[in-house]
Amino acid sequence: MIMISGILIAGCNVKESFPKQTFNLTFASTNPPESMDYKVRLGWISYLKKASGGRLNITISSGGQPDQYLNMVRSKMLDMADFSEVRTPGLFPLHEVIQLPFMFDTPECRIAAISQYLLGQKYPELENEISGVKSWALGRRGSFQVFTKNKPVHVLEDMKGLRLIIRGTIQSQTTELLGAIPTDVGDSMWHNSIEQGLVDGINNNYPSQAYLVKAYEVCNYVTEISACGGGVEQIMNLEVWNSLPEDLQKLLDDTQLKYINAYGYALDRWSQDAKALIDQSLKDRGYEGVYILSKNEKERWIAAVEPVFENWIINVTPIVGEGKARAILADIKQFSTENTLTDAVTQECESTLREWGVEGY
16 A cells, blocks of 8 residues: 655756655554544654655554454555554464563553563564564553442452453453453443443553543442553554665654653553543542552552463463563563653653644643
8 A cells, every 4th residue: 555656867956865755654543533642643643754854654544443453454455553462362472571460550651662662672572473564662551440330349359250341361361360250342342331231340441441432431430450451563564664765764763762752651641631530530420439459459469460470471482482581571570660750751752742743732
């Protein structure tokens, strides 16, 4: 679907050192235009067009079949898309490291994004795991919290027997170890399934439930546990990537750290706004608001899911060896404690978002 226009004529007086070619690419977004993901991506696309002198034009759309985005990019039905490995459980076990439970405290989108970026820089096996595409890590959209309709969750024992909507292998294992029953329900049925009592609730992030699915409208209790979270990547068809001139490839790669920093920062703010909206809604209806696990109680939950980490190591050992698997796990845990949000980082992120014209900044 890539289109290249423009002709380089011998003898023309060309100021730039690169040929006058325009690359028009398509990009499919999982989330709708009202989501912060989409708004930041629009700003990034605008920046790329300007920085490339108008030679890199990306047209973004949302909807379609997100579960098919990877195959559509590989087959060049799409040039680019966002992609989450929770939609392909077990196919890319190295990438599933970003889903492992209790590694990031809320808000964690920015820290998770940088951790995943640094991991990819150190271990090329991660990028090479998804064949047929060029990929860039974006971290994760938010850690999953427990939303329930009829029963509050304050201690680990309260999870026993709850039927919770989940997505992905890592989250399924985590949910079972916490005593609940993982239930697979299609996205479009989340709200109705909870409302009709087909399930007891959902384990998902704040923004999705506040602004998109709006399951908080039919859930009376929310407990912040910050367990798993689906990873997010941006992918481009590999042939399309290889067709880009070196300077445009460099622009995309060099922009990545700035992009994920601003993207993660904006999603963290969006997540906290969503949490505040949900908390106030619960209180307005006479419930307790978002419940936060105590430090001692959360340590019990963390201990309960330790087998998930060993299972991940077992799954990736045939790919990279046990030693490297344990090193990857140790590194992402280390990265998750670094790169904290300082005043300087806040100013840098907000400056980037304003420069890119992102709505709300």
